[in-house]
Amino acid sequence: MTSPDLLRRFLENAGNAAAGTHVVFDAPGLRRVLSEIVPGTDPVFCPGLTDKEKAAAPFLPCRAADYASATATVEEVYGAIAETGSLVCVSSGGRAVQAGLLPSHHVAIVSRERIFATLDECFASFAEGPPTNITLVTGPSRTADIELTLAIGVHGPEKLDIIVF
Amino acid sequence: MSDVQTSLTFRANAARAIKDAPLRSAMRQAADTFGTKRADAFAPVADLEALRDKASAIRLQVLDRLQEYVDTFAFQATKAGATVHRARDAGSAREIIAKILKDRNARTVVKGKSMVSEEIHLNAHLEKQGMEALETDLGEYIIQLVGETPSHIIVPAIHKNRQQVGRLFAEKLGVEYTEDPQALTKIARKALREKFLAADAGLSGANFAAAASGSLVLFTNEGNGRMVTTIPPLHIAILSLEKMIPSLADLPTFIRLLPRSATGQSITSYVSVITGTRKPGEATGAKELHIVLLDNGRSEILSGECREILKCIRCGACMNVCPVYRTVGGHSYGWTYPGPMGIVLTTLLTGMAQSHPLVDATTLCGACVEVCPVRIPLVDLFLKLRERRVREGFSKPMEKQGMRVFGKAAASPSLFSAGQFLSRTFWPLVRAFGGKDVAGRLPRPAKVPFHRRVP
Numbered sequence: 001m002t003s004p005d006l007l008r009r010f011l012e013n014a015g016n017a018a019a020g021t022h023v024v025f026d027a028p029g030l031r032r033v034l035s036e037i038v039p040g041t042d043p044v045f046c047p048g049l050t051d052k053e054k055a056a057a058p059f060l061p062c063r064a065a066d067y068a069s070a071t072a073t074v075e076e077v078y079g080a081i082a083e084t085g086s087l088v089c090v091s092s093g094g095r096a097v098q099a100g101l102l103p104s105h106h107v108a109i110v111s112r113e114r115i116f117a118t119l120d121e122c123f124a125s126f127a128e129g130p131p132t133n134i135t136l137v138t139g140p141s142r143t144a145d146i147e148l149t150l151a152i153g154v155h156g157p158e159k160l161d162i163i164v165f
Numbered sequence: 166m167s168d169v170q171t172s173l174t175f176r177a178n179a180a181r182a183i184k185d186a187p188l189r190s191a192m193r194q195a196a197d198t199f200g201t202k203r204a205d206a207f208a209p210v211a212d213l214e215a216l217r218d219k220a221s222a223i224r225l226q227v228l229d230r231l232q233e234y235v236d237t238f239a240f241q242a243t244k245a246g247a248t249v250h251r252a253r254d255a256g257s258a259r260e261i262i263a264k265i266l267k268d269r270n271a272r273t274v275v276k277g278k279s280m281v282s283e284e285i286h287l288n289a290h291l292e293k294q295g296m297e298a299l300e301t302d303l304g305e306y307i308i309q310l311v312g313e314t315p316s317h318i319i320v321p322a323i324h325k326n327r328q329q330v331g332r333l334f335a336e337k338l339g340v341e342y343t344e345d346p347q348a349l350t351k352i353a354r355k356a357l358r359e360k361f362l363a364a365d366a367g368l369s370g371a372n373f374a375a376a377a378s379g380s381l382v383l384f385t386n387e388g389n390g391r392m393v394t395t396i397p398p399l400h401i402a403i404l405s406l407e408k409m410i411p412s413l414a415d416l417p418t419f420i421r422l423l424p425r426s427a428t429g430q431s432i433t434s435y436v437s438v439i440t441g442t443r444k445p446g447e448a449t450g451a452k453e454l455h456i457v458l459l460d461n462g463r464s465e466i467l468s469g470e471c472r473e474i475l476k477c478i479r480c481g482a483c484m485n486v487c488p489v490y491r492t493v494g495g496h497s498y499g500w501t502y503p504g505p506m507g508i509v510l511t512t513l514l515t516g517m518a519q520s521h522p523l524v525d526a527t528t529l530c531g532a533c534v535e536v537c538p539v540r541i542p543l544v545d546l547f548l549k550l551r552e553r554r555v556r557e558g559f560s561k562p563m564e565k566q567g568m569r570v571f572g573k574a575a576a577s578p579s580l581f582s583a584g585q586f587l588s589r590t591f592w593p594l595v596r597a598f599g600g601k602d603v604a605g606r607l608p609r610p611a612k613v614p615f616h617r618r619v620p
Contacts, residue, residue: 091450136432155357
């Protein structure tokens with residue numbers, strides 16, 4: 001159960017970290033958002049492992065076979081954290097966490113009921129033993145190494161979009 | 166890269182840095198920006214003081230039973246597929262890493278930012294063995310291209326302006342000159358992307374190591390830390406012993422404190438938690454993970470009176486508020502770690518003989534103590550180190566003589582009165598000939614001493 005307040009806090013904090021945020025309730029909604037944010041001609045990687053990824057796949061006209069040759073990745077992630085506006089990406093289930101790192105555009109689908117209120121709740125969910133890789137992603141890749149001027153898109157994605165579904 | 170420690174010439178280094186106007190303005194800008202952003206980032210945190218207490222308590226708990234935590238970490242990391250190595254000093258850490266690479270015929274190594282690797286001068290050692298160790302953090306990449314060392318632990322190339330970086334990239338990478346930071350960042354992205362994909366090995370540090378699960382934790386903004394730990398088939402992580410935290414349940418406290426204290430962000434773009442190697446059926450993680458646990462003097466600090474410096478989480482907040490650091494910059498301190506925490510760590514790790522002038526590089530104002538997220542009593546540590554400098558015989562002869570004379574005089578009322586009489590009598594002479602440096606700084610002796618004025 002995600003309270004409206006939790007969702008609002010997550011979207012606000014993710015937006016403050018320069019992520020694009022979208023909320024959809026059904027497949028047509030997902031299609032509309034994907035057609036707006038992912039150009040139809042770009043090769044897109046979508047693992048198609050979960051129901052929501054399977055729902056997204058038909059709306060991506062140009063699929064890439066792997067993330068290395070894609071300009072965008074559309075995937076469902078493990079969860080999200082309202083406190084920080086972060087996505088929680090994990091390696092469980094054979095998922096390649098670097099699929100959300102190499103392409104210049106990362107589109108993450110978050111299930112509404114997978115939004116944790118706090119960092120503590122998120123890490124408590126791994127109490128049984130963490131998977132090989134857990135990465136909290138908050139906004140696009142950034143640096144201020146040249147004259148403290150913010151530049152977006154260093155080694156990771158230049159654009160991060162979050163779709164709460 | 167200069168591997169020679171120059172802390173002994175701190176005063177001369179500082180004098181040179183003070184004359185370097187562009188450096189001073191860059192340092193001041195960095196300090197002000199981070200200082201303001203830090204304050205803004207903590208403003209909405211209601212229970213900051215309680216959070217600092219908690220972080221300090223966790224770090225102390227780790228120090229109290231450090232060996233236990235290190236052993237648990239090593240056991241759990243091994244269970245998760247990593248190979249754990251223990252290095253007593255810098256030399257053995259360099260050897261261990263070079264051997265891992267050599268045994269696998271690895272020639273190209275991409276590096277994430279690691280102060281510990283600077284501490285042990287790893288790059289120079291690997292280059293001597295014919296390997297390429299490429300820094301991939303943008304700031305570190307810039308200064309590696311110039312052949313310098315970091316001037317700031319968070320923004321290592323803060324002393325280079327955009328024109329200098331533009332000319333450097335044009336010359337070394339053969340690209341067209343631009344001074345737009347966004348365009349320069351894109352150039353580095355492209356140049357380094359090829360290197361990440363082709364590298365034989367990735368080398369990283371770690372911000373924390375969670376003992377209970379054997380996990381490494383890395384905070385990065387650029388994504389290079391994620392690259393070096395997940396793309397090459399071999400990942401080597403080097404960290405000093407005190408990076409332990411008990412478990413991942415303790416991590417939220419440090420996620421709330423470290424980025425806010427360092428760059429004024431509420432969280433870095435990426436926080437990676439790496440537990441062992443890629444397992445069967447997985448598509449993430451290095452196939453081989455080697456973790457080098459470096460002591461290099463930590464055990465000795467742990468048993469001494471300055472052990473609380475080992476609570477440090479390397480945020481750099483103490484530097485940004487330090488009036489000395491803001492004026493003289495990071496290079497003046499002459500070793501890997503600058504600023505208030507650097508004074509303590511440098512003198513302890515390299516020895517008073519190599520670094521004693523650093524204990525004067527403070528006004529004892531305590532601004533560092535005010536901001537330290539883990540409550541390191543830095544001013545107390547400075548005073549302990551000053552006492553230690555005297556004990557170890559590194560104070561100046563004049564100072565020692567002066568203190569001896571004052572000690573004698575202060576212990577005898579008649580000598581003390583005679584001294585007061587002499588200072589009153591000769592004050593006109595001192596004022597006339599002492600010049601601005603002496604007379605201007607000395608207080609004028611009172612006509613009637615204070616104790617005679619009190620009824």
